[in-house]
Amino acid sequence: MKHKPIALTIAGSDSGGGAGVQTDLKTFASIGVHGTSVLTCVTAQNPSAVLGVQSISPTLVTAQFDALQNGLKPKAIKSGMLYSKRIV
Incomplete structure (x- = not known):
């Protein structure tokens, strides 16, 4: 069985x-x-408005990266809204 290639998106979550x-x-x-x-974040x-935005802590952003390092290494990375300088 062939495995699908893996891609990573780094971005905000849109409730809509x-x-x-x-x-x-x-x-x-x-x-x-x-x-x-x-x-x-x-x-x-x-579709009409953004009512609120909450940042994810840099510690949790790092933990998400760490969680993906074991078996889910991406071949491509796409970035979207990084939200804050602290996350970059």
């Missing part, structure tokens, strides 16, 4: 599903790629 990690993962799946993610939004 129209952008961010949610859209990236859908795109990866549509082209036969296993998608992994590192969240940088969580948004409360819909």
Whole structure:
């Protein structure tokens, strides 16, 4: 059995599903790629407005990267909203 290539998206989470990690993962799946993610923030939004944004701590961002190092190393990385200088 052939394994799917792995891609990583580093971005925010869009509660409306129209952008961010949610859209990236859908795109990866549509082209036969296993998608992994590192969240940088969580948004409360819909197609009309962004109602709130909450940053993910740099410690948790690092922990997400660390979790992917065992068996889920990406062949490609896509970045979206990094949100803060502390995360970069």
